[in-house]
Amino acid sequence: MLPALWLYALESVFLVSLISLIGIAALSIKSKRLQKFLIYVISFSAGALLGDAFIHLIPEISKPAGLTIQISVYILAGIILFFILEKILHWQHCHEPETKSHIHPFAYINLVGDAFHNFLDGIIIAASYLISVPVGLATTIAVVFHEIPQEIGDFSILIHGGFSKSKALALNFLSALAAILGAILTLWLGSTITNLEIILTAIAAGGFIYIASSDLIPELHKHSTKLSLSLLQLIAFILGILVMAALLLLE
Numbered sequence: 001m002l003p004a005l006w007l008y009a010l011e012s013v014f015l016v017s018l019i020s021l022i023g024i025a026a027l028s029i030k031s032k033r034l035q036k037f038l039i040y041v042i043s044f045s046a047g048a049l050l051g052d053a054f055i056h057l058i059p060e061i062s063k064p065a066g067l068t069i070q071i072s073v074y075i076l077a078g079i080i081l082f083f084i085l086e087k088i089l090h091w092q093h094c095h096e097p098e099t100k101s102h103i104h105p106f107a108y109i110n111l112v113g114d115a116f117h118n119f120l121d122g123i124i125i126a127a128s129y130l131i132s133v134p135v136g137l138a139t140t141i142a143v144v145f146h147e148i149p150q151e152i153g154d155f156s157i158l159i160h161g162g163f164s165k166s167k168a169l170a171l172n173f174l175s176a177l178a179a180i181l182g183a184i185l186t187l188w189l190g191s192t193i194t195n196l197e198i199i200l201t202a203i204a205a206g207g208f209i210y211i212a213s214s215d216l217i218p219e220l221h222k223h224s225t226k227l228s229l230s231l232l233q234l235i236a237f238i239l240g241i242l243v244m245a246a247l248l249l250l251e
Helices: 003-026 032-063 069-091 105-131 133-160 165-176 176-191 198-222 227-250
Strands: none
Touching: 003 105, 003 133, 003 165, 003 176, 032 069, 032 105, 032 133, 032 198, 032 227, 069 105, 069 198, 105 133, 105 165, 105 176, 105 198, 133 165, 133 198, 133 227, 165 176, 176 198
């Protein structure tokens, strides 16, 4: 029988993987309505990611001896890692004319990139559970809300790249299962490598800060055409932070 920690982590990662199936539901929603909905999910996600990084992850790994230079370096390494990952994905975009006769290379590249991204999500969630169950839960919630627009976008890319709806859904789900491999690897190595969870959690915090600051917040600015929209985005953003803060009550 698996230890409780393993069960919590693997159940959380599997839940995140199921979000890959949300793409099929998004097809029934008009694009304009979907965009309006997603922008508030993105706002909440940005707040949740930053809230998790600054309220849960960094404070927890800093408890033993305060925030040291070493931990700061790991956080910066996380920012650099996600910067490199994003650059690689941008470099590999396909610019061939769209046709229905073949699968575009960018669709396969997106699958590989998404699988690696999900693998990292599994590592991040498992490392958070190695710190504590409340921290793992907070990180899972932050990842879930980040994955909703991400998975809808990935599903759309696969459809645009030439895959059928059913194949795109199946491939997107298989890609999402890479998170389980990342979690298992982290939980296994965590029992043999000293302080691995601290290193991985610091890198995760850096990754969350990078994603929220360089990807999500700039996206919000693109859709801030009216004061009312900006205020609603701000409310959703603050709500994401407050949810992370409320989870401190579980500790």
